[in-house]
Amino acid sequence: MDLKQIHELIKIINKSNIGEISIEDKDGKVTIKQKEEQVVTVAAPAAAQVYNVAPTAAAPIQAATPATPAAPTPQADNLITIKSPMIGTFYRKSSPDKPPFVEVGTEVTPGKVVCIIEAMKLFNEIESDIKGKIVKVLVDDASPVEYDQPLFLVEP
Numbered sequence: 001m002d003l004k005q006i007h008e009l010i011k012i013i014n015k016s017n018i019g020e021i022s023i024e025d026k027d028g029k030v031t032i033k034q035k036e037e038q039v040v041t042v043a044a045p046a047a048a049q050v051y052n053v054a055p056t057a058a059a060p061i062q063a064a065t066p067a068t069p070a071a072p073t074p075q076a077d078n079l080i081t082i083k084s085p086m087i088g089t090f091y092r093k094s095s096p097d098k099p100p101f102v103e104v105g106t107e108v109t110p111g112k113v114v115c116i117i118e119a120m121k122l123f124n125e126i127e128s129d130i131k132g133k134i135v136k137v138l139v140d141d142a143s144p145v146e147y148d149q150p151l152f153l154v155e156p
Contacts, residue, residue, distance in 0.1 A: 006030060017120070080130055082152040084145045088119035092141045100141075102152070106134045114152060117145065132156040 013021060013032050022031040084090070092100040092115055102114045108128040115126045136153040139145055 006032075078155065079135060079153045080132065080156055081150045082114060082126075082128060082130075082154060084117060084147060084149045084151055085126065086117055086119050086124065087147050088117040088124070088145060090139045090141070090143050090145045090151065091116040091118065091123075092137070102134050102137075104134055104137060108132060108134060108154065126151070128154070130154055130156060 009021070009023070009030070009032055013034065018034070020031065020033045022029065024030075092102075094101070094116060101116075102108060102112075108114060109131050110127070110129055112128045113125045114128050114134075117124050117126055132154040134152055135155045138150050138152060145151065
């Protein structure tokens, strides 16, 4: 491979989600890796690297979460939280022109889809494990979420 081909490969790798590629031909072998710091930043702040908005978007979400239980203090004991099973982007609808899966007041049963979390270009339907009524939606649509972050409050 000549230097121009290697530079083109580097550009392609930088624009893609590929972490590493190795190419071998009669002249030799070339291995191109993404910078290690990208992998580390994905693991540390979770959604920060993947979505590039987590430092600004995660702070309001985390600030809003403690304030939410303070308002319904008498009912807080009997509410159950549906939490995010993964890191990703939270969506209330399957597409922009569709209605939300659940609204405040919606009755949910085990197995009912309550939202979608996009992780690495895969859309994962999140189902309710409990029966009850949605009392509060804790996350804004199209916001990054962390593992185990509260998404909904449900009254059984």
